[in-house]
Amino acid sequence: MLLNILYAILLILLLTTVYVVVRTILFQRGQGSVKSFTAVPVDEAEIAHHLATAVRCPTAPLDDTGTPDPEAFRQLHQLLAETYPLVHQQLEREVVNGYSLLYTWHGRDPKLEPVMLMAHQDVVSAPPEGWTHPPFAGEIADGFIWGRGTLDIKNQLIGIMEAAEILLRQGYQPERTILFGLGHDEETGGVNGCKVMGELLKERGIHLAGIVDEGGGIIEGMASGVRGPVALIGVSEKGYLTVEFTVKGTPGHSSTPPPQTAIGILAQAIARLENHPLPPRLRRLRSLYHGIGRAAPLYVQVAFANVWLFCPLLRRWLVPVPEMNASMRTTTAVTIIQGGIEDNTVPAEAKAIVNFRLLPGDTIADVLQHIKKVVKDERVQFSPVPGKFNEALPVSSHQTAVYAGLKQVIRQVFDNPPVAPFVMLGGTDCQHFVPVCDDIFRFTSLVMDESFRGLEHGIDERIPIAGMARMVIFYAQLMQVWGTKEMV
Numbered sequence: 001m002l003l004n005i006l007y008a009i010l011l012i013l014l015l016t017t018v019y020v021v022v023r024t025i026l027f028q029r030g031q032g033s034v035k036s037f038t039a040v041p042v043d044e045a046e047i048a049h050h051l052a053t054a055v056r057c058p059t060a061p062l063d064d065t066g067t068p069d070p071e072a073f074r075q076l077h078q079l080l081a082e083t084y085p086l087v088h089q090q091l092e093r094e095v096v097n098g099y100s101l102l103y104t105w106h107g108r109d110p111k112l113e114p115v116m117l118m119a120h121q122d123v124v125s126a127p128p129e130g131w132t133h134p135p136f137a138g139e140i141a142d143g144f145i146w147g148r149g150t151l152d153i154k155n156q157l158i159g160i161m162e163a164a165e166i167l168l169r170q171g172y173q174p175e176r177t178i179l180f181g182l183g184h185d186e187e188t189g190g191v192n193g194c195k196v197m198g199e200l201l202k203e204r205g206i207h208l209a210g211i212v213d214e215g216g217g218i219i220e221g222m223a224s225g226v227r228g229p230v231a232l233i234g235v236s237e238k239g240y241l242t243v244e245f246t247v248k249g250t251p252g253h254s255s256t257p258p259p260q261t262a263i264g265i266l267a268q269a270i271a272r273l274e275n276h277p278l279p280p281r282l283r284r285l286r287s288l289y290h291g292i293g294r295a296a297p298l299y300v301q302v303a304f305a306n307v308w309l310f311c312p313l314l315r316r317w318l319v320p321v322p323e324m325n326a327s328m329r330t331t332t333a334v335t336i337i338q339g340g341i342e343d344n345t346v347p348a349e350a351k352a353i354v355n356f357r358l359l360p361g362d363t364i365a366d367v368l369q370h371i372k373k374v375v376k377d378e379r380v381q382f383s384p385v386p387g388k389f390n391e392a393l394p395v396s397s398h399q400t401a402v403y404a405g406l407k408q409v410i411r412q413v414f415d416n417p418p419v420a421p422f423v424m425l426g427g428t429d430c431q432h433f434v435p436v437c438d439d440i441f442r443f444t445s446l447v448m449d450e451s452f453r454g455l456e457h458g459i460d461e462r463i464p465i466a467g468m469a470r471m472v473i474f475y476a477q478l479m480q481v482w483g484t485k486e487m488v
């Protein structure tokens with residue numbers, strides 16, 4: 001009898017091990033072979049010069065509301081027209097709401113849904129202090145193009161234009177219509193640029209087959225233990241919700257305080273919120289690690305291939321890493337607290353502001369429900385701050401031809417890195433096209449390592465000349481692949 005039980009346990013252990021191993025092998029399956037391709041010819045020095053000239057048009061907004069500087073945009077538009085004559089002869093060009101640009105490269109088959117490549121023309125401001133080369137001088141030195149916008153995201157603007165000009169010179173015409181959507185106020189929310197452009201497309205009854213906008217990239221040293229560069233494609237963006245909490249208490253003198261003050265009640269509610277965050281969802285990270293595949297350490301592959309078994313272990317590893325934690329759950333951040341002004345007076349009111357970043361799958365209503373359940377105190381009033389909330393964006397599928405086409409081009413141009421989908425923590429202009437497109441991807445075609453950290457929106461923003469040239473090759477290849485009926 002005892003022996004039989006022992007045999008049964010051994011058998012279960014053996015079967016479990018086999019199951020874990022088989023699932024890991026299936027999980028690790030390679031990405032298949034890459035189709036060979038011919039890169040378009042590029043002139044690195046000329047491309048660098050074109051980007052440098054674009055940097056010299058200081059398209060930073062004039063104020064916090066994003067008021068554009070008309071002269072800077074006039075300069076940039078003129079520069080584009082002069083530098084890319086074929087684009088301006090053969091594509092349709094529309095100015096949307098004064099400054100944004102919409103180009104249409106008509107395909108041979110007008111029945112096919114168009115695709116859109118995006119970049120924004122505006123940049124964030126840049127006080128000149130601390131820069132090796134002034135932020136709007138557009139200097140080329142030490143193998144880099146220096147200045148504001150070289151990484152965010154005039155590189156992409158010039159990359160798209162340059163690629164189209166080269167293809168037009170070669171006599172290429174796409175089968176599928178290709179649009180270039182170039183907003184002018186992305187850094188301040190895109191409400192006057194791409195939002196208007198999105199509405200315009202909807203009015204015209206245009207539905208897009210795919211979009212590529214900024215975000216992601218080919219990242220070296222993505223997470224500890226992951227070997228080599230990994231291409232990350234953003235398939236969604238987290239949502240945003242700021243909630244104000246208010247507690248009204250009994251004001252009075254601190255010599256005869258009530259049993260609990262407004263501050264005490266609020267503090268308790270905040271502590272409960274921090275102690276009960278929204279649940280982590282490993283599913284979101286699973287597709288990421290599936291894409292990374294063999295580049296991840298073996299134990300990570302085994303764990304993600306068998307989440308059913310290693311779920312508690314994975315949580316214990318990942319929750320303490322802020323980036324990983326933010327990638328798999330709606331986060332809770334207490335950012336402002338107010339209450340009381342005098343040491344001897346019990347205040348009548350205490351207030352706090354908490355900022356949530358919503359993982360796709362969690363709605364604003366879900367979070368408000370969660371708050372109610374966790375705080376469990378009628379004395380604590382809470383409501384979303386007007387204008388400070390938006391739902392997470394829909395998740396674009398990574399199992400479609402349009403994704404496969406993008407993935408193939410990345411693998412062709414960047415020496416076959418693993419390609420994986422992920423959820424962006426911040427927002428971009430492409431959010432304004434959700435009503436007209438289901439397949440929206442955020443991918444900046446640039447290899448980035450530790451040395452790029454802090455350069456975007458920071459001091460000494462710069463891009464390697466070779467990286468900029470490769471971006472042009474990427475766009476030319478993507479236009480030729482997405483420009484077909486099959487898109488792959």
Ligand SMILES: [Zn+2]
Pocket residue numbers: 120152153186214
């Ligand atoms: Zn940007």
